[in-house]
Amino acid sequence: MFPLLVRYITKDVLEGDLSTALNEVYWIGGLMLILVAIQNIGNFFVDYKGHEIGARMERDLRSELFTHMQKLSFSFYDKEKTGQLMSRITNDLLLLSELYHHGPEDYIKYLVRFIGAFIILFFINAPLTIAVFCFLPFLGGFALYFNKILNKALRSNKERIGDVNVQVEDSLAGIRVVKSFANEPVEIEKFNRENQRFLDSRKKTYKAEAYFFNGVETFIQLITITVVIFGSASIVGNTLDLADLITFLLYISFMIEPIQRLTHMSMQFQEGITGFQRFMEIMNLKPSIKNNANAVTLSEVNGEIEFRNASFRYDEHIDNVLENLSLHIQPGEFVAFVGPSGAGKTTLCSLIPRFYDVTDGGVFLDGVNVCDINLTSLRKTIGIVQQDVYLFTGTVIDNIRYGKPQANDAEIIAAAKHANAHDFIMNLPNGYHSEIGQRGVKLSGGQKQRLSIARLFLKNPPVLILDEATSALDIESESIVKESLELLAKGRTTLVIAHRLSTIRNAGRIIVLTEEGIVEQGTHEELLARDGAYALLYSKQFELQV
Numbered sequence: 001m002f003p004l005l006v007r008y009i010t011k012d013v014l015e016g017d018l019s020t021a022l023n024e025v026y027w028i029g030g031l032m033l034i035l036v037a038i039q040n041i042g043n044f045f046v047d048y049k050g051h052e053i054g055a056r057m058e059r060d061l062r063s064e065l066f067t068h069m070q071k072l073s074f075s076f077y078d079k080e081k082t083g084q085l086m087s088r089i090t091n092d093l094l095l096l097s098e099l100y101h102h103g104p105e106d107y108i109k110y111l112v113r114f115i116g117a118f119i120i121l122f123f124i125n126a127p128l129t130i131a132v133f134c135f136l137p138f139l140g141g142f143a144l145y146f147n148k149i150l151n152k153a154l155r156s157n158k159e160r161i162g163d164v165n166v167q168v169e170d171s172l173a174g175i176r177v178v179k180s181f182a183n184e185p186v187e188i189e190k191f192n193r194e195n196q197r198f199l200d201s202r203k204k205t206y207k208a209e210a211y212f213f214n215g216v217e218t219f220i221q222l223i224t225i226t227v228v229i230f231g232s233a234s235i236v237g238n239t240l241d242l243a244d245l246i247t248f249l250l251y252i253s254f255m256i257e258p259i260q261r262l263t264h265m266s267m268q269f270q271e272g273i274t275g276f277q278r279f280m281e282i283m284n285l286k287p288s289i290k291n292n293a294n295a296v297t298l299s300e301v302n303g304e305i306e307f308r309n310a311s312f313r314y315d316e317h318i319d320n321v322l323e324n325l326s327l328h329i330q331p332g333e334f335v336a337f338v339g340p341s342g343a344g345k346t347t348l349c350s351l352i353p354r355f356y357d358v359t360d361g362g363v364f365l366d367g368v369n370v371c372d373i374n375l376t377s378l379r380k381t382i383g384i385v386q387q388d389v390y391l392f393t394g395t396v397i398d399n400i401r402y403g404k405p406q407a408n409d410a411e412i413i414a415a416a417k418h419a420n421a422h423d424f425i426m427n428l429p430n431g432y433h434s435e436i437g438q439r440g441v442k443l444s445g446g447q448k449q450r451l452s453i454a455r456l457f458l459k460n461p462p463v464l465i466l467d468e469a470t471s472a473l474d475i476e477s478e479s480i481v482k483e484s485l486e487l488l489a490k491g492r493t494t495l496v497i498a499h500r501l502s503t504i505r506n507a508g509r510i511i512v513l514t515e516e517g518i519v520e521q522g523t524h525e526e527l528l529a530r531d532g533a534y535a536l537l538y539s540k541q542f543e544l545q546v
């Protein structure tokens, strides 16, 4: 509307009857003010609400990605690095809101402006308009070529910042090891290497952006020069008048603005789209372990476990860790697994809660194949205590409640008492409401282990897996933790993985697992009498202790 009104003033009003011209100019000025008001009030809402909508979409995507990641299986996390995943959730989605907001709105707005300007220009002077539009196919080709380069460069930026994250995560999570080896310079060097790679990648992006942006600017200037030169020539040749040339130049700026905006947007779009592509890569992954269509929910579980000709390998390209293994564990039985490191004891136990699925054969709980049991219901029946306890940032009470989110304070205190944890908790500055620091740094190994046991007293699962739960503890902590573990194991099917054979002497059955599979089983006395693999392991440990 604006250039048309200017044209009307310069051509029709100022070249017509000057006695009424001023009046008309005021009217047009008023109309222009109204148009400006409409445009800017409209823009205010588009800017404000549009950005808000973009930010909401970004929040939703972030939440969907996090929810999806929670569902992905162990095998996914074996391969992916935490820092890279964090980067996908935080950095990658950051610029998406800009894209969502400006993308659809600006494309429509500028397309309308561009087409509108073209039609009006065509009516003012067709040959000059066609001359201008001859540049556009070249401009389009140029933009397409650089979009591809930019997409690649921006993708690489995202991967590099992900690597920086991985390095930060690795070095900070292992800060105690770093300091104990006095290896701060090594970590700084590793970090600087990643940081430099990120800078190199960004330099490439900026170079591509500079080529692109200035290339487009050159096209725009060529268009303006064409209009000024050919327009002036047309005035000389009497095929165009001055008012038309001014209108033409004004409309050219109206047409150029969309090109400039679209250039910026295309960079913004590439930023957003590479983030979105990386988002979709994760969203398209299906969890390898999921509920079967006819999965059942177990209401009452006795805890009978059976491995029927079970084989398992972590990867198609590597050998089986477990081969054709058969084993029957009665409800309430206390079974200990011993054997050389790497024999597959932890792997065997992780097949019961379906952290991984067997590659052949089956694992059965109370006679039902674990693959046919609803995953949540299956995992609720199994409690795991590991050597490496994971506690969440927060208070003692929050961490115990993790075993049963709806538990009341009395239940939590009872669980802590069973786990021999109540006394030390009461000695903490704020008792149950004491903050334990990230991963429980403010607690000792034995204290952390007792909190993890309290968590399981609350969960009250019929099946228990104790994976070297006391290996990392000193003798005194071990005896306290052992006492609570024995109480926890009462009435539950318990599978214990132990390195220190002295801790499992009283087990109902000891199973010796080696790379050949189960080679021996029986009670401590039976196995010693047999004088086989177990007796050998035992005598080795005994010698070590002596």
Ligand SMILES: Nc1ncnc2c1ncn2[C@@H]1O[C@H](COP(=O)(O)OP(=O)(O)OP(=O)(O)O)[C@@H](O)[C@H]1O
Pocket: 078, 314, 315, 321, 340, 341, 342, 343, 344, 345, 346, 347, 348
């Ligand atoms: N997530 C994994 N991906 C690939 N291979 C794995 C994975 N976890 C374990 N393995 C391999 O599987 C084999 C069995 O490992 P597992 O941890 O079950 O042994 P283990 O008997 O419990 O050993 P340890 O007594 O030392 O804890 C090992 O060779 C190990 O390298």
